[in-house]
Amino acid sequence: MDKALEGIVVLDLGQIYNGPYCSLMLAYQGAKVIKVESLEGENLRVRRIGDCHELLMLNSNKLGVSLNLKSEKGKSIFTDLVKKADIIVENFALGTMEKLGLGYEELKKINPGLIYATGKGYGLDGPYAERPAMDLTIQAMGGVMATTGFPDKPPVKAGPAIADFLGGIHLFGGITTALYQREKTGKGQLVEVSMHDTVYPILASALGAFYNTNGKVPERTGNQHSGMATSPYNVYRTEDGYIAIICVVNRQWESLVKVMGREELLEDSRFKTNVDRSAHIEVVDEIISSWTKGLKKLDIAEKLIKANVPHAPVSSIPEVADDPHLKYRQMIREVEHPNAGKIRVPGSPIRLSDSPLDHVFAAPLLGQHTDQVLTEFLQMSKKDLTKLREENVIR
Template sequence: MKKALEDIVVLDLGQIYNGPYCSLMLAFQGAKVIKIEPLKGENLRVRRKGDSHELLMLNSNKRSVSIDLKSEEGKELFLNLVKKADVIVENFSLGAMDRLGLGYEDLKEVNPQIIYASGKGYGLEGPYANRLAMDLTIQAMGGVMATTGFADKPPVKAGPALCDFLGGIHLFGGITTALYQREKTGEGQLIEVSMHDAIYPTLASALGAYYSSGGNVPQRTGNQHSGMATAPYNVYPTKDGHIAILCVADRQWQSLLKAMKRDDLLSDSRFQSNVDRSANTTIVDEIVTDWTSNKDKLEISDILIESSVPHAPVLSIEEVADDQHLIYREMIREVNHPVEGKIKVPGSPIRLSDSPLEEVIPAPLLGEHTEEVLQEMLNLTEDQLELLEERKIILQKDENDFQKVY
């Protein structure tokens, strides 16, 4: 079965999370993704001894080519690859690719059909564009930290790297949209996604409360609803941990009361509607806590499943790492890495019935496919490759040491 993006060639200059996650989604849909790295490897290889597990998680189904893009010969090799490519993915700091002479205007000169996808912290233009950006700084500037944590405590970052990954998946969406448009126009184009832009819509609850209340809304509400507009909506203590419970409909609240054997509250005027309950959030939380605190979280979960009340036990990272649902869904995939042995990496959250992800291939070692790709795409001879390696323009696989630089 032919994969959805099987004929697409992607040159991936992504680093850390943002760019690599975008290109991982492209690879999972069948694109030929060639990871272009410096001779020492991208940042996730450089900043830790050996390949970090994060790198292994985000670079499956790719090939690695190691080229010194700061050298004229390395730049020429890359431009020749661009002529054969469909997509460029990069998330370097603003202006880095232009300084190398490899910005969009440069690349479209050699390939007018190229789709150039640029992931940035604050975009290519705007008052913040020149600021250095990482997930933490975007969380700070974008309102995520202001809405995370408890009212009487300092702002807290969200645990996951939300901004990096939201930026990466929006970049994937931009690329696939541009590929569709290219089918009609024959022309490539520049795509840019700002992590700061991508995170803004996630503040819908907080912003909705802000605008509807005339600006009178708490910034941090702990585990309660961001706009304090739903109750119950919280994480409640149990005998062995915590459980999240929320009721977005009156019938769910009524079901919860019955599950808690508190039928006496069904007609209580303080709790008849969501508006009533939100005005009495503290009391609602006390009622629910009285019930949950004497039971195990999975015991509560079984009761609430039967009662059709939205909830979830709070799972630890250890529990998530071996989650049976994620394993069944093939989001957790086990692969054999040539150095690390058996490791667990993500599958694809995007499911196409006619383009299934049949195989997850371990992330490449640095320069593992340099020889293969340059011979296949540029018809370089072994003598030419050997000369380039001797001059430290490329790094290619050695039979005994995959990461040896000559």
């Protein structure tokens, strides 16, 4: 069975997380992704000696080409590749590709079918467009930090690089939409995603609380409900960690009360409905904490599974790295890497029944497929390649 993006050629200039995650999803759907790096390698390679795990996680199923885009010969090889490509993915700082003479306006002249996808911190235009942007600064500017953490403590970033990844996956969605449109029009186009834009809709709960209550709820509520309007809804300390528990309907509260052996609470008018419980959040949380603190998180989880009460243990990173469900679903896969040996890389969160991810291979070494790609796409000879290598055009 052909995969969804079989036959599609991607030139991936992505670095760190945003662009590489986007093109990882393209590769996982069957596109031929050529990761084009400078002679030194992309930022993640430079940042840490050796093969850092972040790079290995996000570059499976790609071919690696190392090409000096600052040299005239390197540019010319790149534009020759552009003629044979369907998609370019890049998330350089604003203006980088234009300075190289490789901006969309130039490239579309040589390939009108090209889909040029650009991931930026603040987008291509607007008052902040020129500012340097990283995941941390976008989380600060975009309201993610204001809404994360405890109300009496400083704002804190979301641990994962959510701005980078939201940027990358929106870019993927834009590219596949443009591919579909190209089937109708025969034309490529520019696809643009600003990380700062992507973190705005995800503030739904906070913006909802702000507009619904005229700003009367705190910006951040720790692990409690953003609108302080659901109870129980919190993370509770256990003997060996933490557990999240929520009751969205009364039946779940009743089950929880029974599991805790506190049936007398069913008669208490403070806890009859969610509205009642939300008016007594501190009391509800205290009752639950006093029960969880003497038990182990997985023992509590087992009881709550049986009682059908929504919950989850707060998993540590070693627990996530070994999660049996993620393994079952092949979200954790083991591949062999020439230097790093057996490593664990993610599978695809996007599952298409007619485009299964059957084969995953490890991220390329820097320039691992330079010769293969230039031979296959541009019919270069061994002599050509040796000369280009001597001239510091390829690696």
